[in-house]
Amino acid sequence: xxxxxxxxxxxxxxxxxxxxxxxxxxxxxxxxxxxxxxxxxxxxxxxxxxxxxxxxxxxxxxxxxxxxxxxxxxxxxxxxxxxxxxxxxxxxxxxxxxxxxxxxxxxxxxxxxxxxxxxxxxxxxxxxxxxxxxxxxxxxxxxxxxxxxxxxxxxxxxxxxxxxxxxxxxxxxxxxxxxxxxxxxxxxxxxx
Numbered sequence: 001x002x003x004x005x006x007x008x009x010x011x012x013x014x015x016x017x018x019x020x021x022x023x024x025x026x027x028x029x030x031x032x033x034x035x036x037x038x039x040x041x042x043x044x045x046x047x048x049x050x051x052x053x054x055x056x057x058x059x060x061x062x063x064x065x066x067x068x069x070x071x072x073x074x075x076x077x078x079x080x081x082x083x084x085x086x087x088x089x090x091x092x093x094x095x096x097x098x099x100x101x102x103x104x105x106x107x108x109x110x111x112x113x114x115x116x117x118x119x120x121x122x123x124x125x126x127x128x129x130x131x132x133x134x135x136x137x138x139x140x141x142x143x144x145x146x147x148x149x150x151x152x153x154x155x156x157x158x159x160x161x162x163x164x165x166x167x168x169x170x171x172x173x174x175x176x177x178x179x180x181x182x183x184x185x186x187x188x189x190x191x192x
Contacts, residue, residue: 002191004028005073006037007066009080009091013041016169016177020126021079023181027188035188036069040090047093053101066098075122075191076158078148081169082129082136085143095152104156116157123158124192125149126184129167136165162192 006024010017021037028035043062051057059067070076080087101107106115125148129136136142142165149161164187166180 002028002033003072003074004033004035004077004188004191005069005075006035006077006079007091007094008037008039008041009078009088009094011041011088011090013039015081016128017079017081017126019177019181020128020166020184021077023185024077024079024126024188027185028191029188031189031191033188033191036073038066038069040094043094045094045097047089047097049093049096059100060097063098066094067103070098070104070118073121075124076153077124077126078153079126080128080144080148082127082131082144082167085140087144087148099152099156114155116155118153119157121158123149123153123161124164124187125153125161126164126166126187128169129165130170131167133165133167136167 006021008017008021012018018039021039025035025037043066045060045062049057080091086092099105104118106117108114125145127144131140145163145165149163153159153161164184
């Protein structure tokens with residue numbers, strides 16, 4: 001049994017990412033895992049880290065709750081659409097405000113190195129794209145994947161991180177989406 005946190009980074013409730021998040025949750029729950037689904041569209045927080053890291057701001061209650069769930073989890077699943085080659089502003093703002101120094105990482109004094117404070121956790125990225133996945137991966141070098149996998153999760157010590165890309169979504173048929181929801185449910189059953 002694993003403690004699994006699913007973070008749905010799509011800003012709309014009525015989205016395919018929401019359905020994928022639910023499918024993963026169903027599979028993981030059926031397999032006996034302890035699962036929490038965090039829909040970022042339900043949280044109340046300021047996306048803009050107004051003071052940056054230069055001055056500590058008050059941590060908002062929903063961000064404190066999210067940090068508690070991140071600490072609790074053994075496996076973290078990030079579900080998001082690719083918008084403009086990246087993640088939606090909601091997910092980027094969540095990373096900025098939740099993965100703070102002292103919580104997710106800590107810079108070492110007089111050094112360019114840092115401590116990865118979320119070590120021991122694994123991850124999975126599930127992203128949707130209107131661009132065919134092979135084009136996004138091989139022609140564009142999958143910028144959102146590189147950012148989330150290496151510069152966000154890896155920077156904080158979350159490894160290994162597996163990746164599932166789904167696309168093209170635009171104009172996809174119901175059968176295509178149902179097939180992917182079944183595959184994602186199977187990933188949830190495996191806790192992978």
